[in-house]
Amino acid sequence: MMDILHRVGAKTPAPEPIYDALTSIDGLAAWWTRDTSGTADEVGGVIEFRFPPVGGFDMEVVELVAGKRVVWRVVGESPEEWLGTTIEFDLRQDGDYTIVLFKHAGWREPVEFMHHCSTKWATFLLSLIQLVETGTGAPAPDEVRVGDWR
Amino acid sequence: MMDILHRVGAKTPAPEPIYDALTSIDGLAAWWTRDTSGTADEVGGVIEFRFPPVGGFDMEVVELVAGKRVVWRVVGESPEEWLGTTIEFDLRQDGDYTIVLFKHAGWREPVEFMHHCSTKWATFLLSLIQLVETGTGAPAPDEVRVGDWR
Numbered sequence: 001m002m003d004i005l006h007r008v009g010a011k012t013p014a015p016e017p018i019y020d021a022l023t024s025i026d027g028l029a030a031w032w033t034r035d036t037s038g039t040a041d042e043v044g045g046v047i048e049f050r051f052p053p054v055g056g057f058d059m060e061v062v063e064l065v066a067g068k069r070v071v072w073r074v075v076g077e078s079p080e081e082w083l084g085t086t087i088e089f090d091l092r093q094d095g096d097y098t099i100v101l102f103k104h105a106g107w108r109e110p111v112e113f114m115h116h117c118s119t120k121w122a123t124f125l126l127s128l129i130q131l132v133e134t135g136t137g138a139p140a141p142d143e144v145r146v147g148d149w150r
Numbered sequence: 151m152m153d154i155l156h157r158v159g160a161k162t163p164a165p166e167p168i169y170d171a172l173t174s175i176d177g178l179a180a181w182w183t184r185d186t187s188g189t190a191d192e193v194g195g196v197i198e199f200r201f202p203p204v205g206g207f208d209m210e211v212v213e214l215v216a217g218k219r220v221v222w223r224v225v226g227e228s229p230e231e232w233l234g235t236t237i238e239f240d241l242r243q244d245g246d247y248t249i250v251l252f253k254h255a256g257w258r259e260p261v262e263f264m265h266h267c268s269t270k271w272a273t274f275l276l277s278l279i280q281l282v283e284t285g286t287g288a289p290a291p292d293e294v295r296v297g298d299w300r
Contacts, residue, residue, distance in 0.1 A: 005154070005265040007269055094298060099297065099298070112157060123272065146157070146159070
């Protein structure tokens with residue numbers, strides 16, 4: 001099993017704005033993809049992230065610790081490589097910054113698509129901190145492009 | 151052992167501009183850090199990357215395949231976690247894009263610093279493709295910030 005890891009920090013006095021952006025549909029739509037629906041604020045809820053015209057991801061919320069931790073599991077609609085993997089966000093306040101430790105865990109093989117997803121996650125996490133710091137993120141379809149696979 | 155993986159694509163008709171940006175001091179200084187010196191175009195050469203005032207990395211060039219592959223090993227000046235790890239760039243042309251598959255291999259533990267380096271590598275690889283596509287990268291000290299650790 002292999003993991004994608006990232007760490008970003010948002011200059012903000014408390015973790016709540018980031019936690020809200022991870023646990024509300026409006027928040028998620030403002031940094032990952034505008035086409036987001038479902039239930040993000042309850043364990044057992046399912047969030048549907050879509051990237052027209054290429055599909056997307058369904059995430060079941062499996063753990064929520066207010067202001068500290070969010071975990072999703074990929075279920076249903078998904079590229080085959082993502083099915084059953086988990087996405088973890090751990091938050092903590094460190095002085096003037098809220099630190100986000102990110103892990104997309106459980107990849108079975110280090111396929112080329114995993115390389116791509118690693119780079120894309122970095123750009124979306126930067127969109128998340130930009131959202132919290134400035135009020136405006138860069139969600140799909142207006143996200144940072146990283147090559148021919150978008 | 152754990153690896154940082156990334157994939158980016160530059161819209162350019164051939165891999166040579168990216169290969170040049172990985173194997174010349176001027177090229178490296180234009181996307182990673184302006185404070186770059188040493189020998190980048192010979193196996194056995196050592197490249198000194200510095201990020202004043204916080205130190206940097208010495209890389210020994212261990213493999214060069216023109217237009218296709220560049221491998222460095224971290225030697226000498228380095229954070230302890232990087233010593234002995236390897237950095238690999240594999241290039242190929244895919245239609246209008248040169249694809250870069252990147253691997254920073256051999257991390258002993260998934261420490262928080264590895265999370266940070268993963269995100270920073272993404273931003274520097276985007277600086278590399280921006281350099282090739284537009285003529286201007288975003289090397290340190292003017293690189294994209296990802297939080298309190300720069």
